[in-house]
Amino acid sequence: MPTATDAAAGFVLVERRSRAAFVTLNRPDAANALSKGLVSGLEAVFKELAGLIKQGDDLRVVVVTGTGKAFSAGADLKERRAMTLEQTWAFLDELNRLMNLVAAFPRPVVAAINGAAFGGGLELALACDIRIAADTAELGLTEVRLGIIPGAGGTQRLARVASVAAAKELILTGRRVRAQRAYALGIVSDVVPADNLADAAAKLADEIAAAGPLALAAAKGAIDGGAALPLDEGLALEAAYYQEVLASDDRNEGLAAFAEKRPPVFKGK
Numbered sequence: 001m002p003t004a005t006d007a008a009a010g011f012v013l014v015e016r017r018s019r020a021a022f023v024t025l026n027r028p029d030a031a032n033a034l035s036k037g038l039v040s041g042l043e044a045v046f047k048e049l050a051g052l053i054k055q056g057d058d059l060r061v062v063v064v065t066g067t068g069k070a071f072s073a074g075a076d077l078k079e080r081r082a083m084t085l086e087q088t089w090a091f092l093d094e095l096n097r098l099m100n101l102v103a104a105f106p107r108p109v110v111a112a113i114n115g116a117a118f119g120g121g122l123e124l125a126l127a128c129d130i131r132i133a134a135d136t137a138e139l140g141l142t143e144v145r146l147g148i149i150p151g152a153g154g155t156q157r158l159a160r161v162a163s164v165a166a167a168k169e170l171i172l173t174g175r176r177v178r179a180q181r182a183y184a185l186g187i188v189s190d191v192v193p194a195d196n197l198a199d200a201a202a203k204l205a206d207e208i209a210a211a212g213p214l215a216l217a218a219a220k221g222a223i224d225g226g227a228a229l230p231l232d233e234g235l236a237l238e239a240a241y242y243q244e245v246l247a248s249d250d251r252n253e254g255l256a257a258f259a260e261k262r263p264p265v266f267k268g269k
């Protein structure tokens, strides 16, 4: 399992359970604020996990969550205060690299939002494919209250994940909304009692991990790649991805398993 440079000195924990990896933001004393150390730790972990998949590892899903009360309070405002404009700009670049890495990760990534997800914390969750939240969690893109705007994809991803209306409501007010309201806005797809969040995330991971890995990658690619395309181009993209899975052994295994009334054993080939 990845040690990922000890994930920047323990700021990120990685636990492998069968075909799922659980990645935990681990700066509980700072509400898991996205410091340089935490961001580079996350980047290292996601790169390492993607590298494992390339080498044939059967990882099928990643779950991201936080230690302690918060998912992530966003940018580390204490660290930020000591940065020059150039340093801030360079760090934003790195933050965006991380978000893009998560968004383009070749398997589904689930955010299990265990508590506050503000600013960059919510942007990280928005870069994931599926979000579930504890009923006690609060979400917000609060940047305008600090005189800035979301800078790690928030204005774009929230509008696409939920709606332009939801993005404008949250971003232009900078308000914090409860998980249930985030559910109503389409930002999270499930809200569960806080004590059940870890189980719910594990169950969701199991459900995803039962699918063919090539199919997961192709489906994610088709959905994300098609999102900004006109329908006919999106359909052509879907057809191209379909051709890839059609030619796979996994597709034959899926059909054979159905005929033999047994669970499929996918090999990612």
Ligand code: COA
Residues within 6 Å of the ligand: 029, 030, 031, 033, 069, 070, 072, 073, 074, 075, 076, 077, 078, 079, 116, 118, 119, 120, 142, 143, 146
């Ligand atoms: N950057 C750096 N440190 C942060 C932080 C951030 N974004 N958010 C919280 N912390 C620190 C606090 O300063 C505190 O440290 P201290 O014990 O040295 O004072 C510690 O994390 C715990 O925070 P605290 O506020 O005491 O915990 P809480 O459980 O009552 O509240 C939050 C947690 C996340 C709701 C609250 O800290 C908060 O609102 N943070 C600011 C979030 C924000 O505006 N983010 C910026 C988005 S652009």
